[in-house]
Every structure is written in C-alpha cells, then in structure tokens.
Amino acid sequence: MGGFNVTALDERLKVLIEGGVVIPKAADIAKNAVKRLKDIYGFLPEDRVSVFVTHLATALTRLERKETVGAPPPELLKEVEATPFIKEALLEIDWIEHEWGTELPVEEKQFLSIHYVSLIQGAKGGEPS
Template sequence: MTTIKERLDILKAGDVISSEASTIAEQAVQRLSSQTHKLLPQNKVEMLVTHLASALTRISRGESIDAPPDELILEIEKSDLIQVAKREISWIQSNWAEEIPQSEIAFLKIHYVTIFQEIK
C-alpha cells in the first residue's frame, strides 16, 4: 500500500502537483490524524490529499474547475459535520498564499465531511 507521502512524491515527480501544494496537503493530513485520534479511512484520505494537492497546484497555475452539483453542495452543507470541515478548510486557506475558489472549497467540504462521517 502506498503511503500518503509516497503518493504525493509520485504526483510531484510527474509534475502533477507542486512542492508547496504537496507540503500543505501532507500537513493537512497530519493535522487531521492528530485531531481525530482514530484510524482514518485510507481510501478517503488518499482522495482528499490528491484533490487538495491538485487543487492548490491548479490555483497557483491559474487553472480552474467547475463546482460540484448544487444538490450535492446543499446536502453537504446540511451535515452536522460541516463546521469541522470548514475549520480544516480555514486552516488550509490560512496556510496557502492565494485565495481558494469556491468551487475548490466545495469539493474540499465533500472530502472532509465524508471522512468525518466514516470516523464518527
């Protein structure tokens, strides 16, 4: 099984993500692990870290993506875990030099809420 760091190193080697994005993504997962004190769902964490590092790299490269469907965003916003997800995203925003677009934030909310639901 590939570790998070190995996954990020592969993406960096392929110039899919930047070193800065890799660092923030790795720190975000470390932060998540230290706060939950539970075994994290590996597959969902891998999706989060891949999306996060890719998103930050897209932002720095001036690229964008479309937001997820409105129905999905509304469903995630109703979750009782949305505030915890927003706290983690706020940490990412405070550690990234550029503004994170709402479309990327929406996807991050989905990833975080999904992880928190599984470990709840």
Template sequence: MSDLRERLDILFSTSTITPSAMKLCEATIEKFIHSENEKDYRKLITHLAMAITRVEREEELTAPPEEIMQEIRQSSHFPQAVEHVKWIESQTDIVLPDEERQYLIMHFVNASH
C-alpha cells in the first residue's frame, strides 16, 4: 500500500477526515499521482483531505499569505495547477472556498517542481 493511502487510512480511522474527503483523495491520487512522484504530493493530499473535512464541518478557513500566492501565480506550473483544482472540484458536490482553492493550487505548483 502506498504511503499516501496509508496516511489517509490513519486519518479516516481516527475520524480526522470524512468519508467524502477520503473518497476524493483516492480519486485524486488515482488521477495525478504515480509511485515515482508520490513524495511530492504528500502535503497536497493531506491538505485536500483536511480541506474537504473543514468545509463539511463548517470550520473557519484562512488563505495563504498573499506574498506566497504572488510567487505561485508567477510559476510556469500555475495554469496546470488551476486546471487540476478545477478537476478536483468537478469530482465533488462540495464548493471549495477560495481560501482552500488557493492552498490546493499552491500545493500542486510546489509538487510540480
């Protein structure tokens, strides 16, 4: 079993993440992550699981610092990261708040380096 799936299993078994968060993360792993790049996506998958759970539990959200997002927007990987987040949103009925969307874009850009 992959490290990412093990991590998700632990989060799910302790009720840290919701069933829909688990399901969406599994689909995201299937779509974007391969064994050779799995380490690069640890933060993204963990954040995605927690983001979906936070939205479902109506917890307070904060956005990444604007200085970081300015740097992220300048990355050549930014357009692809935006498309990946759109795909994630298309896989769920949950509307991601902009704060969470920004974090996911940031994690996709960072994983692409």
C-alpha cells in the first residue's frame, strides 16, 4: 500500500475512541480524509499520517465538546502559507467542513493547514515545513 498501514490506523483510532479521547464521527472523518489523500497521492508517510489523524480526530472532538485551541505560531503559519501545497490543503479542509457539517474555527483551520501541507509534502517527496 505504500507508507501507512490501514490496520495500524484502524487500531490507533479504535484505541482513541475506546479511551474517550475522540468521538466515532471524528475518527471516521479522519480516516476518510486519509483515504482521500491516499487516492490522490498514492504514497503517504506513516509517521505523518499518524500525527495528522490524531490531530484531526481530536480537533473535531474538541469542537463537539465546545473546547477551544489557541492559534499556531505565526511564523510557522506564514511558512506553510507560502508553500505550493497550501491550495491543496485548503481544499481538503473545505471537504472536512462539509463532512463535519459546519465551518471550523480559524485556529483549527490553521493547524490543519500545517498538518496537510506536511502530509502532502511527504507524499510528493518534499521536506516537511
């Protein structure tokens, strides 16, 4: 399959759900987000998939629980926004909002853009931001 292991991903999400860290809907969206990227890019680096899935599932769960998160460091965000992968990342974030059924807070979108850019760079053989 190249890169990440689907069984390991399922196990990780199962542990997060059973531990009450994430809700099932958030885990499903995170898994489907990875499937979308796999369909587009073929290869996805396992370490980045793991970080991305965990962040996305916990971020959506935080929203469901009405918890908030601060913004990422501005210099990191500026660097990510300057990459050629930002447009692809923003399209995927739009898909997440559609699946979730509501717009995400700006701070969550910023963090997700960082994770998406890192994942897309890894898929295309580039260095992480």
